[in-house]
Amino acid sequence: MNKKIAVIKGDGIGPEIVTEAMKVLDRVAEVYGHSFEYEQLLMGGASIDVNGVPLTDETIERCKASDAVLMGSIGGDTNTSPWYKLPPEKRPEAGLLGIRKALGLFANLRPSVLYPQLSGACPLKEEISSKGFDMLIMRELTGGLYFGARKTEEIDGVMTAIDTLTYNENEIRRIAVKAFDVAMKRRRKVTSVDKANVLDSSRLWRKVVNEVAKDYPEVTLEHMLVDNSAMQLVKDPAQFDVMVTENMFGDILSDEASMITGSIGMLASASMNETKFGLYEPSGGSAPDIAGQNKANPIATILSAAMMLRFSFDMNAEADAVEAAVKQVLDNGIRTGDIMSEGMTLVSCSGMGDAIAAAIK
Numbered sequence: 001m002n003k004k005i006a007v008i009k010g011d012g013i014g015p016e017i018v019t020e021a022m023k024v025l026d027r028v029a030e031v032y033g034h035s036f037e038y039e040q041l042l043m044g045g046a047s048i049d050v051n052g053v054p055l056t057d058e059t060i061e062r063c064k065a066s067d068a069v070l071m072g073s074i075g076g077d078t079n080t081s082p083w084y085k086l087p088p089e090k091r092p093e094a095g096l097l098g099i100r101k102a103l104g105l106f107a108n109l110r111p112s113v114l115y116p117q118l119s120g121a122c123p124l125k126e127e128i129s130s131k132g133f134d135m136l137i138m139r140e141l142t143g144g145l146y147f148g149a150r151k152t153e154e155i156d157g158v159m160t161a162i163d164t165l166t167y168n169e170n171e172i173r174r175i176a177v178k179a180f181d182v183a184m185k186r187r188r189k190v191t192s193v194d195k196a197n198v199l200d201s202s203r204l205w206r207k208v209v210n211e212v213a214k215d216y217p218e219v220t221l222e223h224m225l226v227d228n229s230a231m232q233l234v235k236d237p238a239q240f241d242v243m244v245t246e247n248m249f250g251d252i253l254s255d256e257a258s259m260i261t262g263s264i265g266m267l268a269s270a271s272m273n274e275t276k277f278g279l280y281e282p283s284g285g286s287a288p289d290i291a292g293q294n295k296a297n298p299i300a301t302i303l304s305a306a307m308m309l310r311f312s313f314d315m316n317a318e319a320d321a322v323e324a325a326v327k328q329v330l331d332n333g334i335r336t337g338d339i340m341s342e343g344m345t346l347v348s349c350s351g352m353g354d355a356i357a358a359a360i361k
């Protein structure tokens, strides 16, 4: 098969980790007889430096013309980078939010798996980590506080900032359907996370999720308040299969879910629209402190590329091969710094990419 992949390397460690994911994709192409054609595009800080804005119409159009988008990370050090002297709508993150909206990527899938090989890197007590876990956060990505009207103004002499959290029933229904569909292919349990004891948007969320659940009698549904969910994630993560939640709660809980796997450098993500089109990126940030040092962990990006093979290209055997190669390399004791432990072999970002590519048979 011949596929066109739009590549946005982005900022910070983005270029390094995406280069390794492309190395792995090239190996997949070689072994399975495909051809992947890459088109590199600018977004975020890299785009500000060249175009003065974090996202151009050109980048959006080229992404739309591709079969899928592979992305690294966006943004810099908010304390020192000149990008953060710009007004908020011109900063790197505005490009990321803009492309999610422009491509209609409302469903963000963030699988969180504790590999037995990394249980030592898990910060939880052994009695919890030894059980392992395999969950997926289905985060709504184009609504809620991220996209509601906002302003900062002086009201009666007092500076006041306003953000708005809006969800309509259609936005809730379509993400709930995605969550139940995914649960049907997994362990058939959905935990819907909200703050229905306080927020109207959460009460509507709960009502609509209950309606959608009627079409999936084989799936067990439970509702959980977001504060309790944060607690349950560190107390007993194995209880979760699919967790579905709104944009902001999903942002926060997915960072927590990533850390208990040992490192945020392990967490892949896929952002999808109603079709098979998606943007694939690691869940972690641009890590400006280690950028350019060939130290970053490329596994999250490589696993995101595997999600691209599976969801956008229907290449299941190829995706399985990439995931198996990651496990194989971990079994062989190969580690980047973030997941390093005694007795293992420390490798660079490119060393990890080489090892995983070589393990694809």
Ligand code: IPM
Binding pocket: 075, 093, 096, 251, 283
């Ligand atoms: C993420 C990131 C982004 C988000 C930031 C960079 C705007 O934290 O993808 O989780 O909040 O969605």
Ligand code: MG
Binding pocket: 251, 252, 255
């Ligand atoms: Mg985040």
